[in-house]
Amino acid sequence: MKVDFNIDIHHLPRVEGHGNIHISVKNGTLEKAQWEVIETPRFFEMMLRGVSAERASFLTSRICGICSISHSLASIRTLERAMEIEPPEAAKTIRLLAMHGETLQSHALHLFFLAAPDFLDMPSAVPILHSHPEIVKAGLLLKELGNEMSIATTGRATHPVSLVLGGVSKAPSKQRLKELKEMILKRRTALDRTTDFFRTLSIPEFVRETEFISLRNGKDYPFIGGDLVSTDGVVRDENDYLLMTNEYLTDFSTSKFTRVSRQSSAAGALARFNNNSRLLGHRAHDIAASFGLEPICHNPFMNNIAQLVECHHIFENAEMLIESLLDDDLQEIRTPYKLKAGEATGAVEAPRGVLYHHMETDDKGKVLKADCIIPTTQNNANIHYDLQALAAEAVKDGKTDRETEKLCEMLVRSYDPCISCSVH
Amino acid sequence: MNHLGFKIDKVKIGSFDFTCCEGCQLQLANKESTLPAFLGLLDIRNFREISSERHDDYDIALVEGSITRSDEVERLKAIRAQAKVLIAFGTCACFGGVNNLKNKIPQDEAVKVVYGDKKVETMPSMKISDIVSVDLMIPGCPVSKAEVERIVVGVVTRSPNNLPKYPVCVDCKQKLNTCLFDLGEVCLGPVTKAGCDAVCPTGKTPCLGCRGPSDDMNFPSFIQIVKEKNLSLDEMQEKLAFYNGFADYLDHES
Numbered sequence: 057m058k059v060d061f062n063i064d065i066h067h068l069p070r071v072e073g074h075g076n077i078h079i080s081v082k083n084g085t086l087e088k089a090q091w092e093v094i095e096t097p098r099f100f101e102m103m104l105r106g107v108s109a110e111r112a113s114f115l116t117s118r119i120c121g122i123c124s125i126s127h128s129l130a131s132i133r134t135l136e137r138a139m140e141i142e143p144p145e146a147a148k149t150i151r152l153l154a155m156h157g158e159t160l161q162s163h164a165l166h167l168f169f170l171a172a173p174d175f176l177d178m179p180s181a182v183p184i185l186h187s188h189p190e191i192v193k194a195g196l197l198l199k200e201l202g203n204e205m206s207i208a209t210t211g212r213a214t215h216p217v218s219l220v221l222g223g224v225s226k227a228p229s230k231q232r233l234k235e236l237k238e239m240i241l242k243r244r245t246a247l248d249r250t251t252d253f254f255r256t257l258s259i260p261e262f263v264r265e266t267e268f269i270s271l272r273n274g275k276d277y278p279f280i281g282g283d284l285v286s287t288d289g290v291v292r293d294e295n296d297y298l299l300m301t302n303e304y305l306t307d308f309s310t311s312k313f314t315r316v317s318r319q320s321s322a323a324g325a326l327a328r329f330n331n332n333s334r335l336l337g338h339r340a341h342d343i344a345a346s347f348g349l350e351p352i353c354h355n356p357f358m359n360n361i362a363q364l365v366e367c368h369h370i371f372e373n374a375e376m377l378i379e380s381l382l383d384d385d386l387q388e389i390r391t392p393y394k395l396k397a398g399e400a401t402g403a404v405e406a407p408r409g410v411l412y413h414h415m416e417t418d419d420k421g422k423v424l425k426a427d428c429i430i431p432t433t434q435n436n437a438n439i440h441y442d443l444q445a446l447a448a449e450a451v452k453d454g455k456t457d458r459e460t461e462k463l464c465e466m467l468v469r470s471y472d473p474c475i476s477c478s479v480h
Numbered sequence: 481m482n483h484l485g486f487k488i489d490k491v492k493i494g495s496f497d498f499t500c501c502e503g504c505q506l507q508l509a510n511k512e513s514t515l516p517a518f519l520g521l522l523d524i525r526n527f528r529e530i531s532s533e534r535h536d537d538y539d540i541a542l543v544e545g546s547i548t549r550s551d552e553v554e555r556l557k558a559i560r561a562q563a564k565v566l567i568a569f570g571t572c573a574c575f576g577g578v579n580n581l582k583n584k585i586p587q588d589e590a591v592k593v594v595y596g597d598k599k600v601e602t603m604p605s606m607k608i609s610d611i612v613s614v615d616l617m618i619p620g621c622p623v624s625k626a627e628v629e630r631i632v633v634g635v636v637t638r639s640p641n642n643l644p645k646y647p648v649c650v651d652c653k654q655k656l657n658t659c660l661f662d663l664g665e666v667c668l669g670p671v672t673k674a675g676c677d678a679v680c681p682t683g684k685t686p687c688l689g690c691r692g693p694s695d696d697m698n699f700p701s702f703i704q705i706v707k708e709k710n711l712s713l714d715e716m717q718e719k720l721a722f723y724n725g726f727a728d729y730l731d732h733e734s
Contacts, residue, residue: 069532072502096499096549097600102590103581108718114688115722118578121503121622169509169530180531182519200512211683213510214503214622218683225684305598476502 059084061457068468070170070180072122073475077464079447081457089447091440091468093311095479104415104426109135109395110221112423116413117215119428120477122165124215125158125206126406130413130428132221133281133402138417139395144388146381147223148280150209153377154216155279155404156370157205161213162407163325163363164202166472167250168195171360174466175257191253197246198367201239205374208232223390230382237378240371247371251343254364260463263354264445266438267318268327269300271405277335277369278328279405287330287352288317295401297412301429311478313437314429320437323409324471325362326353337372340365356442357470363407395421406431408474432478435471442467491636494526494538495569496559498552499579499605500545503622504570505529508542511625518629521636536562540635542569546579546605553611560612565635568608571621571690571723578621579605580724607724616641620676621690621723627675644674645695648687652678660686661709666716670705671697671726692725699729 063079076092100119107115113131117124129151136143143151168191169181178184185192203213208228211217218225228236266287273282284292284300292299303312315321329336330351333344344350344365349358399416409431416425446467450460482488495505509515509530524531525538541563547553560566571577582590583604591600608614618631627643634641644650648669652659660667660681667686669678673694680687693699706716720726 067528069528069534070530072529096552097594097602098499098548098579099582099590099594099602101594102585103578105585108715111688111718111722114685115578115581118501118503118621121501121506124501124503165506165509173532179533180524180527182524182531185516185519196512196515199509203510203512211685212679214506217680217685220685305595310600476497476500 059451063457063461063464065461065465068465070173071469071473071475073473073477073479075468075473075475077443077468079443079460079464081451084451086444086448086451089444090308091436091443093309093436093475093479095310095475097310097479100428100480101426104423107423109139109417109421109423112415113219113221116428119430119480120474121214122162122474123158123406123408123411123477125154125210125219126404126411127413128216128219129155129280130402130404130411131415132219133404134400134413134415135221135402135417137400137402138398138415139393139421140398141222141391141393143223143391146227146384146386147389149377149381150224150227150389151219152279153374153381154206154209154219156374156377157202157209159202159279159407160367160370161199161202161206163367164195164199167254167360167363168192168199170472171469174462174469190249194246194249194253197243198250201243204239205236208236220390222393225390227386227389228381233378233381237375240375240378244371247367250367251364254361255347259355259361260357260466261355262357262446262449262467264356264442265354266356267316267321268330268352269316269321269323269434270327270331270410271403272331275335277332277373281403284403284410285331286316286321290316294403297401297403297414297429301412301434303429303433309436311433311436311475313440314434315437320441321434322356322438322471323431323434324359325366325407326356326359327409328405329353329362329365336365337369339372340369343368356467359470359472363472408432408472409434428480430474430478430480432471432473432475435473436478439468439471439473488636490521490523491632492523492525492537492539493542494540494559494563495524495529495542496526496544496555497529498543498545498556498573499548500570500572500577502529502544504544504620505542507622507625507628511629514629518632521632538562539564541566543567543573543608544569546572546576546607547611548579548602548605550601550603556608556611565615566612567616567618568614569618570623571619571725573608574617574619574725575692575727576605576607576724578723581721617643619673619691619725624676646674647694647697648672648674648676648678648681648691650674651676652681655682657681660684661705661711664709664711666706666711666719668719670702671699686719688719688722689725690723692723693729
């Protein structure tokens with residue numbers, strides 16, 4: 057059967073930011089499949105010029121409402137490396153716990169509010185509240201736990217308050233840390249319920265060989281700093297981020313595209329897993345195996361499962377971090393520093409993948425030049441080429457326009473794109 | 481929905497984002513313990529970020545972000561024409577927010593630095609009330625969900641909504657925080673509208689004025705404190721300009 061159809065999704069729903077999908081099929085053959093980012097640019101790199109180092113992270117956190125802690129820490133890491141400031145160990149632990157909170161919150165938001173409705177054929181999570189109340193409740197408990205971790209460590213869930221140059225401006229109280237530990241223990245049931253729920257969903261089978269980019273430090277599952285690596289065997293120093301991104305412009309997208317060894321590459325939970333799976337906590341490792349998730353997995357839909365696996369890792373690791381903070385007197389949380397001229401890159405693993413900030417400062421610590429490369433920017437080209445392969449496969453398999461449309465929407469959502477972030 | 485035996489109608493609401501980080505809309509999904517009850521007050525007609533259902537029969541429009549492109553102007557006007565109540569939601573919508581920092585440089589220069597020779601449309605960032613009339617403002621970067629809940633409940637129960645008139649300092653003092661001025665920092669707490677629970681100074685970082693000027697404040701006396709404490713007036717200016725809420729108070733000569 058020779059089919060003709062066009063799919064034009066304007067402002068794709070249930071993703072952060074504004075993007076369009078265009079697909080056109082003529083005579084049963086795919087003519088065009090395009091991922092088009094149409095977000096309004098904000099020009100953060102220009103806004104940063106002249107801002108003092110102490111204010112920079114408060115500005116860059118506003119690049120993204122979902123991963124503001126990652127942006128804040130990427131800027132702080134950049135400026136600390138540029139000015140040779142070494143934060144105290146306790147502050148590093150508090151920062152990592154803050155990252156865990158943000159990642160858990162972001163993954164829970166994506167898995168339950170953005171991705172799950174597709175699998176249950178619902179327009180949003182609101183009707184799921186009635187059809188599967190216990191599932192949404194579990195999701196809310198996880199999301200709330202993530203937010204509580206962020207609030208305890210940074211003062212607020214979105215746009216952190218106490219992450220500052222040299223360390224943190226305030227440490228969580230011991231009482232708060234104990235409550236947080238209790239909360240983690242109590243909410244394991246919610247995580248297990250979530251895991252059981254995801255076992256019942258059928259993840260589309262689609263494979264396109266991809267180069268996965270992430271951080272790697274060889275010691276821990278990576279969140280803050282490290283070497284830049286790819287599943288194609290590339291290893292670079294953190295300061296050589298430009299060689300890992302090679303940004304270029306297309307005429308149909310306000311977000312730039314990137315590439316490394318191939319025409320596109322991917323970052324995010326699946327990329328972190330593919331490069332670092334042996335560094336996951338025991339339980340997270342077992343959960344991955346139980347879902348048949350093994351490195352190197354080339355199915356982008358499995359990013360959902362990689363996010364779930366990371367939630368398990370965070371539960372295990374956060375408990376250990378809290379233990380070590382409870383053993384510390386938390387007196388040394390900020391190193392005194394002198395603002396000076398310098399230049400460096402800071403890379404962190406935001407929930408959606410590796411995030412780079414690069415800054416140069418003058419001798420008073422004012423930002424002279426800044427560059428920010430966002431995970432979704434690194435995923436946009438891969439989404440675009442995946443979309444072409446997926447749509448071609450769907451047409452070949454004789455899927456209808458409605459089925460093709462749904463699969464394509466699900467594909468984009470699997471990347472959990474943060475579009476306003478990618479057009480900063 | 482019933483309350484004390486009386487039937488309360490849900491409000492038909494739409495949530496829309498323009499140039500921003502979408503962090504304020506995200507707050508709607510926070511405060512998870514009261515989220516099901518909060519959602520029970522709302523008939524969500526249009527909220528692209530969380531739902532693929534889209535209807536244009538909303539009464540209340542939450543509008544997040546500032547305006548930086550001509551297509552946004554048109555979209556905003558259409559929303560204004562539909563909504564009975566338009567709420568500027570968050571600091572970018574109320575004042576322009578950090579987006580306005582790009583207005584300090586020529587727009588074509590900004591495009592050149594970020595995009596090279598590619599033609600990218602942008603215009604100086606504008607707050608929502610520069611384009612359409614605004615019925616209510618909920619400032620904050622991000623907005624406080626507790627305050628949003630209070631205001632939505634007020635709308636549902638037809639009760640008046642008021643933001644605090646006093647400055648952040650009042651809440652900060654009640655928390656017995658050490659004053660950041662005594663730690664050598666310029667804090668905008670004395671002049672910024674309260675309602676955020678003084679979250680920044682409580683975390684020992686200075687208030688940057690995301691909620692804009694408070695009704696009851698003494699600006700000259702604030703400058704006096706900065707001078708008396710021998711703190712940097714440049715730093716004060718940088719902070720006042722951060723969210724554009726104090727655009728009318730910027731003294732370019734000091």
